[in-house]
Amino acid sequence: MCDCEECQCDNPSTFWRAVVKPGEEYSVDFPDDARLSITNICLGELPEDFKAEPVRLIADIKTLIPNPEDPNAKPDVENSKLLLATFIPGENEHLNCNYDFTPFNSVTLSVNGLYNVHVVGLIQPLNDDEEEEYGEEEGADE
Numbered sequence: 001m002c003d004c005e006e007c008q009c010d011n012p013s014t015f016w017r018a019v020v021k022p023g024e025e026y027s028v029d030f031p032d033d034a035r036l037s038i039t040n041i042c043l044g045e046l047p048e049d050f051k052a053e054p055v056r057l058i059a060d061i062k063t064l065i066p067n068p069e070d071p072n073a074k075p076d077v078e079n080s081k082l083l084l085a086t087f088i089p090g091e092n093e094h095l096n097c098n099y100d101f102t103p104f105n106s107v108t109l110s111v112n113g114l115y116n117v118h119v120v121g122l123i124q125p126l127n128d129d130e131e132e133e134y135g136e137e138e139g140a141d142e
Contacts (some may be wrong), residue, residue: 014123019044020057020109021116028107034123036101041085042094044116050089055113057084059099062106089115102126 014059020026030036041057059082064075085095101107103126111117 008019009028012125015120015122016123017118018109019116019118020111022111022114025112026109030101030103030123032103034125036107036121036123038084038097038099038101038119038121040094040096042118043087043089044118046089046093046095046115051114052088052090053088053114055087055111055115055117057086057117057119058082058112059084060108060110061101064103064104064106074092075097079099084109084119085117087113087117 016030018026018028028036043055061080061082063078063080065078066075068074082099084097084099087093087095099121109119
């Protein structure tokens with residue numbers, strides 16, 4: 001639910017944020033019954049003598065691929081890398097985006113460059129349609 005006390009909305013979304021530092025990996029964690037939508041990525045504060053070298057945010061994604069013919073079988077795992085953002089300090093330092101990850105994705109973020117990258121988004125519950133699309137369909141093959 002919304003964090004503000006004045007709000008009477010029925011919005012079940014939760015704010016999510018991370019700071020990814022150069023040379024470190026950040027393991028993204030969110031509930032099994034929700035999806036993460038990354039909506040904004042930007043560089044952190046830069047020193048006065050910053051270097052205008054590219055800074056890249058990369059997602060290492062492991063996706064579980066269930067076997068539709070045998071729901072009890074161990075799912076296959078597909079590994080992929082996705083370049084989420086490239087920044088040049090002093091030129092472009094912010095990106096509006098929409099990257100969605102589900103419980104079938106295990107995501108680790110890393111920075112290739114000299115500066116911290118701030119990542120924000122929303123954790124949103126999966127609705128019934130998404131649960132069927134990404135999960136086991138009830139009554140299938142019965």
